[in-house]
Amino acid sequence: MPSDPFNARQIAIAGVGLIGGSIAAALKQRGYPGIIVGVGRSEAKLRDIQAAGLIDEFTTDAAAGAKLSDLIIFCTPVDHIVEGILAAARASRPGTLITDAGSVKGPICEPLRGQLPEGVAFIGSHPLAGSEKQGYEHADADLFVGRTCVLTPDADAPHEQIARLRAFWESLGFAAVLEMSPEHHDNVIARTSHLPHAVAAALALAVSGPEERQMAATGFRDTTRIASGDPDLWAAILLENAGPIGAALDNFAGRLEELRGAIAQHDAARLKNLLQLAKTNRDRIA
Amino acid sequence: MPSDPFNARQIAIAGVGLIGGSIAAALKQRGYPGIIVGVGRSEAKLRDIQAAGLIDEFTTDAAAGAKLSDLIIFCTPVDHIVEGILAAARASRPGTLITDAGSVKGPICEPLRGQLPEGVAFIGSHPLAGSEKQGYEHADADLFVGRTCVLTPDADAPHEQIARLRAFWESLGFAAVLEMSPEHHDNVIARTSHLPHAVAAALALAVSGPEERQMAATGFRDTTRIASGDPDLWAAILLENAGPIGAALDNFAGRLEELRGAIAQHDAARLKNLLQLAKTNRDRIA
Numbered sequence: 001m002p003s004d005p006f007n008a009r010q011i012a013i014a015g016v017g018l019i020g021g022s023i024a025a026a027l028k029q030r031g032y033p034g035i036i037v038g039v040g041r042s043e044a045k046l047r048d049i050q051a052a053g054l055i056d057e058f059t060t061d062a063a064a065g066a067k068l069s070d071l072i073i074f075c076t077p078v079d080h081i082v083e084g085i086l087a088a089a090r091a092s093r094p095g096t097l098i099t100d101a102g103s104v105k106g107p108i109c110e111p112l113r114g115q116l117p118e119g120v121a122f123i124g125s126h127p128l129a130g131s132e133k134q135g136y137e138h139a140d141a142d143l144f145v146g147r148t149c150v151l152t153p154d155a156d157a158p159h160e161q162i163a164r165l166r167a168f169w170e171s172l173g174f175a176a177v178l179e180m181s182p183e184h185h186d187n188v189i190a191r192t193s194h195l196p197h198a199v200a201a202a203l204a205l206a207v208s209g210p211e212e213r214q215m216a217a218t219g220f221r222d223t224t225r226i227a228s229g230d231p232d233l234w235a236a237i238l239l240e241n242a243g244p245i246g247a248a249l250d251n252f253a254g255r256l257e258e259l260r261g262a263i264a265q266h267d268a269a270r271l272k273n274l275l276q277l278a279k280t281n282r283d284r285i286a
Numbered sequence: 287m288p289s290d291p292f293n294a295r296q297i298a299i300a301g302v303g304l305i306g307g308s309i310a311a312a313l314k315q316r317g318y319p320g321i322i323v324g325v326g327r328s329e330a331k332l333r334d335i336q337a338a339g340l341i342d343e344f345t346t347d348a349a350a351g352a353k354l355s356d357l358i359i360f361c362t363p364v365d366h367i368v369e370g371i372l373a374a375a376r377a378s379r380p381g382t383l384i385t386d387a388g389s390v391k392g393p394i395c396e397p398l399r400g401q402l403p404e405g406v407a408f409i410g411s412h413p414l415a416g417s418e419k420q421g422y423e424h425a426d427a428d429l430f431v432g433r434t435c436v437l438t439p440d441a442d443a444p445h446e447q448i449a450r451l452r453a454f455w456e457s458l459g460f461a462a463v464l465e466m467s468p469e470h471h472d473n474v475i476a477r478t479s480h481l482p483h484a485v486a487a488a489l490a491l492a493v494s495g496p497e498e499r500q501m502a503a504t505g506f507r508d509t510t511r512i513a514s515g516d517p518d519l520w521a522a523i524l525l526e527n528a529g530p531i532g533a534a535l536d537n538f539a540g541r542l543e544e545l546r547g548a549i550a551q552h553d554a555a556r557l558k559n560l561l562q563l564a565k566t567n568r569d570r571i572a
Contacts, residue, residue: 039353117430147503190493202542204567219483220479223509224564229561231561242549259524275520281499
């Protein structure tokens with residue numbers, strides 16, 4: 001990446017946690033030649049992140065961070081992204097590209113539509129990678145390798161900015177960069193990410209005694225791993241995407257009821273058929 | 287283990303798949319000095335297992351396998367264990383200890399109560415270890431290291447046989463060997479193993495399109511991993527433990543409904559509280 005394909009001499013990352021830190025680590029490892037500026041609220045923490053070698057400079061002043069940057073990526077909690085982008089956009093020069101890494105797209109893209117200064121572009125992103133861990137300490141330069149990133153450009157988004165953003169994510173290792181509407185993204189991700197999170201949390205809530213903990217084998221551990229995620233971050237995500245999640249929960253409840261009916265009625269043929277379908281679906285992902 | 291603490295010159299393993307094969311591998315690796323006999327239906331497959339070094343001898347005649355063995359372990363599908371044990375017990379000498387590795391205990395222990403020849407003991411076991419993989423090809427000598435094994439002895443089970451069985455599982459690497467009633471086991475395991483399986487299968491059923499597969503990140507992969515398990519084996523397990531699983535599903539549905547209500551009502555405080563409780567429960571397991 002010595003001459004970066006996304007044309008940015010300075011990149012600002014607002015919110016240098018697991019995702020923001022991994023973006024910085026991936027840029028550094030791949031030889032990004034420009035300056036990486038970390039933007040956050042805690043100067044002490046930003047200093048640690050700089051000492052860890054993830055960022056070159058830092059600021060607690062979002063406008064200052066935006067002013068000299070060609071590309072700005074918001075990795076803050078989903079319920080803080082819109083206000084952060086509006087503030088940064090006001091300080092940005094024409095030609096600046098702003099994106100985010102939020103797990104919901106409609107509630108971010110809709111309020112920003114038509115609200116940015118002339119020449120400043122916002123295009124939503126959702127890098128589909130993560131971990132139940134949080135914090136820049138777990139930043140991983142290869143977190144995105146082989147993964148999928150979704151872009152949700154508005155109909156009037158400049159083509160060259162979409163191309164820049166695509167080149168940016170691809171340079172970090174993503175195997176696929178998809179484009180779709182924010183609404184479509186939110187419906188699909190409700191089923192593939194938010195629903196599993198709610199389900200894992202409900203399972204973890206349902207198994208609470210010391211004996212149950214001792215008798216929880218690898219299956220239970222895997223199935224509930226994501227329930228260790230940060231409650232504040234996930235509450236914000238689930239609330240921002242409440243509508244699609246409700247529909248996903250309905251669909252899930254229907255499938256679970258089918259399994260339950262087959263078990264209760266001792267219908268071995270139907271139960272095997274359902275489990276085989278589930279296995280086929282799952283094996284296609286692996 | 288040069289002089290084995292469970293006093294068995296010959297061990298028969300009926301059903302040499304992932305669990306039976308891993309028991310054999312663990313015995314071999316830990317220097318078990320006696321003979322391991324594989325019992326199965328397919329001579330060709332048993333020959334392969336012998337060639338892989340897991341077993342010393344094999345037979346397709348369950349009575350012949352039982353006749354000279356001091357310890358017999360049934361690792362067959364749960365709906366075939368009772369009939370297999372009754373056949374083996376008829377051919378066994380007094381002093382023989384028979385156990386199983388089934389994921390349900392009541393439907394195995396109850397029908398066997400009082401049905402075995404004088405001097406032949408059956409004590410149910412459930413080694414809490416496994417994988418979505420199957421077959422002796424995935425046998426792992428360390429599959430049981432650090433895990434928990436449950437024994438469900440009847441009230442009149444000879445103490446020396448319980449001690450032998452405990453010594454046997456401990457010698458394979460289990461960190462804890464618990465004793466409880468078959469009914470209690472089935473209730474707890476319904477929540478910690480069978481419920482997660484049904485939930486993972488329902489999630490895998492709910493996400494079926496090619497775009498959803500592409501947008502399924504690590505969270506979805508982990509949460510549904512066990513849905514790749516063998517449909518026939520799991521249908522048998524779920525049907526054998528239908529009652530406790532129904533109760534576990536009720537409990538789970540209640541927890542999921544709490545989460546759903548908090549999301550639908552945009553009650554951030556309640557949602558964070560539930561997610562925090564789930565995280566606390568889950569973190570205690572890890």
